[in-house]
Amino acid sequence: MRKKLQFIDFKILIPYIVLNIIGMIMIFSASSYNLDQLGKSPFSIALRQAAFFIISLLIILLIYKTKMRVYQTAVFQQIMVGITYVLLISTSILGLGSTIGGAQRWINIGGFTFQPSEFVIITTILYTAYILSRRQKTINTHFWKSILIPVIIVGSMILLIMIQPNVGGAAIISLLFLILLLASGIPAAYTFISFGGILLFTGLAWLIVMFKGGMLIPERFSHVYDRFAVVADPFADKHDNGFQLVNSYFAIYNGSWFGQGLGKSIQKKGFLPVAETDFIFSITIEELGLIMALIILGILFFMIIHILKVGIKSTSAFNSLVCIGVASAIMLQLFINLGGILSIIPMTGVPFPFLSYGGSNLITMSILVGLALNISAEERRISQQFFLPEYTPHK
Template sequence: MKMMTFLLSHLKRIDRILVGTIVFLCLFGLLMVYSASYPLGEVKYEQGSYFFIKQWQWLVMGGFFFFIAALLPYQIYRKWIKWLVLLSLLCLILVLLPGIGVVKNNSQRWIHLGSLMLQPSEAVKLVMVIYFAYVYAKKQAYITSFKKGVMPPLILLGIAFLLILKQPDLGTAVSILLSCGIILLCAGLKTRHLILLGWTAAAGITFFAVTAPYRLKRLTSFRNPFQYENGDGYQLIHSYFAMNSGGLTGNGLGGSIQKLGFLPEAHTDFIMAIISEELGIMGILLVIGAYLLIMYRAMRIVQALHDPFGKLLTIGLTFQIMLQAAFNLGAVFGLLPITGIPLPFISYGGSSLMFMMISAGILVNLSSYVKKNPYRAHAK
């Protein structure tokens, strides 16, 4: 009875607008995966709804973990974080071992877990945000000391970065680096320490980007895709075709031409191109508006919370979602290189969806520590 009373009280305090926006994006994504993947499902598996069913299964599983994360007090991660970091780094090592890691499209990023195929780097995105929020909240008293207050967690981040780069997956490695960097920025570091770390990170990313021929090709092809129309520019060109034909209101749900074998990865990395073609600029604005609403609600939580760990965790989780959305949309619009990062809550992909929903569940839990009137929070 006490547990039921606690759950009901907890559910009353959560940010319903935040929950509604996340649910909307997930259901909208499910609909668009069905539309974008139907032709491929028919051709490849003789079942148009193949990818829709898979995405639905992951969504149900993700919904379960979302509910659990929304109910678990966020402070509990303080007790678990060391084990979570060790487990996530172990999984990054295992995925690189022959016979354990699964190779797809010249990348070794997945591990079979029974009938499921998980991508450990998606878990690392979440774990590193929790770890950095925990460590730098605890180090507030000596955050200005580089050796004692700043440096130790960066070693683990560097190890994770290199292991993910080995898969290879520079896009995910950079997104983790940036999410953790934003936590550092908000934790109160000295300006000179931030500048030093920023230049070091930029130099490292540039080095790894230009020293691998296929990455360098991606960097040059996105700037002028028509020069590489039969190679690396092909996908972006057909993304342009899709968006150009959509206009203001689109060609109607199911009316995409580019998904009929012209645009590769139409239901994954480039699902926004299909949204644009079928729902037009209005569809793009709807999705971007939903992300901005999540960010707005999250920033209200940050302003109200008094607990440094809760503040940094909210910031890290929020910008993790926003950065991933920015990377994906930037690639689709031709503003950034194609990194293979999915659109949060919308793109097809099991591991990405599940861990994104866990992140969202933690955000929802953080919102329950905010008093509605006045808008203040307490940390237990």
């Protein structure tokens, strides 16, 4: 472990720590007023996030110590996919999860609430990278035999996520799978056939669920429809479905270039409910200003681009696909969150990476960062060994 620490990639680790520190400060600022009004400690949510951050650092250390070949074993993949199915079926089919905001996608264990759909991101990246890296030589000649099972497995996970319903999570997994297929080197035609197969499988299965449910499922999706309807003009329904988006606009407008000052947000005082989650970036702009918001985005983009660079230079197809998947997952989550608060796309409940409050999302993102750090260290070690001059004994 000591030898491995010399290969740690600070271009990934430092941005990760900086973003989390900024996130904890903004979570405290965004949540303290409402907590104080409810008679609770203004530090309670921020302290919970700090606890999740410490747990995340320990998880990163554990992943960093693990050899990457462990993740490339059939046993590990079978256990990981099996656990993912159990968690998704528990919430989507058996109804064992908690319902929040019209969606049943949370599981509560010992006071810790997490979303199984968050961990599907990890499963999709590791499983797809495992399959595609092992079948690179046969995928062009035996395409359907090589890709049919992954399409069914990933497609069924997307379906289970949609049933919850979690449109944002389903979109992230779908696009992530498409990116990994494109990055694997298989012909573009095969890639889009595979992606089309996922859409077809998910669509047909979804129609079966609708009819078997006596058309009751669409009523469960009424809040999703409302979110789509409000995108065109949030101000047309500013007292109901457009309430959050309108106040998000006000927060961004109030921030201007340099912000109102830390802790001086107006919109967090009852105008923007649960500001520490989906709309944390709106409060960040209001308090710290557009320039600081751009700096935060710059730090995040720097980390994403560096992880991509590690993936492109990797000597292993598995390592390369995992890094590309990690960078893509963070990027997709960022774009969907920003698109939601700017009303470019409907709000889907996707948090801002490393800034939004939420234990399951932070742990998921941290696991991905841990994988990227492990791969970077492994590639650096291989590179050093490759370029190390041969030892010649003295005569």
